[in-house]
Amino acid sequence: MPEGHTLHGLARDQTALFAGRTVRVSSPQGRFAEGAALVDAHVLDTVYAHGKHLFAVFGEQTVHVHLGLFGKYASGLGAPPVPRGALRMRWVTEGAWSDLRGPTVCRVLAPPEVDSVLARLGPDPLAARPSGAAAWKRIARTRTPIAALLMDQSVLAGVGNVYRAEVLFRHRVPPYLPGREFGQDRWEAMWKDLVVLMRAGLRSGRIVTTRPADRPRTGGRVRRDEAHYVYRRAGLPCRLCSTPVRMELLAGRKLYWCPTCQAR
DNA sequence: GCAAAATGTCAAG
DNA sequence: TTGACCTTTTGCA
Numbered sequence: 332m333p334e335g336h337t338l339h340g341l342a343r344d345q346t347a348l349f350a351g352r353t354v355r356v357s358s359p360q361g362r363f364a365e366g367a368a369l370v371d372a373h374v375l376d377t378v379y380a381h382g383k384h385l386f387a388v389f390g391e392q393t394v395h396v397h398l399g400l401f402g403k404y405a406s407g408l409g410a411p412p413v414p415r416g417a418l419r420m421r422w423v424t425e426g427a428w429s430d431l432r433g434p435t436v437c438r439v440l441a442p443p444e445v446d447s448v449l450a451r452l453g454p455d456p457l458a459a460r461p462s463g464a465a466a467w468k469r470i471a472r473t474r475t476p477i478a479a480l481l482m483d484q485s486v487l488a489g490v491g492n493v494y495r496a497e498v499l500f501r502h503r504v505p506p507y508l509p510g511r512e513f514g515q516d517r518w519e520a521m522w523k524d525l526v527v528l529m530r531a532g533l534r535s536g537r538i539v540t541t542r543p544a545d546r547p548r549t550g551g552r553v554r555r556d557e558a559h560y561v562y563r564r565a566g567l568p569c570r571l572c573s574t575p576v577r578m579e580l581l582a583g584r585k586l587y588w589c590p591t592c593q594a595r
Numbered sequence: 596g597c598a599a600a601a602t603g604t605c606a607a608g
Numbered sequence: 609t610t611g612a613c614c615t616t617t618t619g620c621a
Contacts, residue, residue, distance in 0.1 A: 400614080401613090417614085417616095419615095436614095583610080
């Protein structure tokens, strides 16, 4: 599910399956019928991600996908399954298929339009050569709480509600701390940590942010209820200090934090 | 069987 | 700040 690591994983997998091949593109649901017709039976060059945005390049035309909260891909080898439910976009080649459901965005763009989407996004911790400098410029000059800045895709791209809550906890940052009071050293450390965490998420396909020492049992597969410090743990005791984890809505999203570990 | 929730974004007021 | 939107899954009856 969709934070930046998910989209980078999809880009990697779709490139492996479909790049260099002629792809039959359709929209069984019909809502992407016109776009599908523009790229159907074209050769896919590559698929790449920036933040939570996915771009599939077919020559001069690019399919731009944003999963939003509910969007999902499914894929497999061999013949595609019988279409079921609301299937926005289907790709089929000789050997593989991919289905997209429920995206917020699925449309065909020309290169300048792709550029303008990219221009509105901040740096991505999962970029090949990540740099948080541009994000720091924005953070350093605003009173907006750091918890809101981390979710602002024009400040940095790819962090969602889980990584936000978890990286703030890992660095003991009070979520309402204004950006301008954050401090550059602290930002550098947090950015580096995001790069590490999100690369691990990309590799494993899941978000695990707890350190081994903070999990009841080390070694073996990390259980789902051990993977996070605070995300979705409202009311449960903090793993480090046992204070009940707090939850509050910030800009319409659920924000989780430990009021003791992340005190001012 | 149905309501609510879910890792998101945008536009209206 | 609120609601609309995209769809599936989960949890409760």
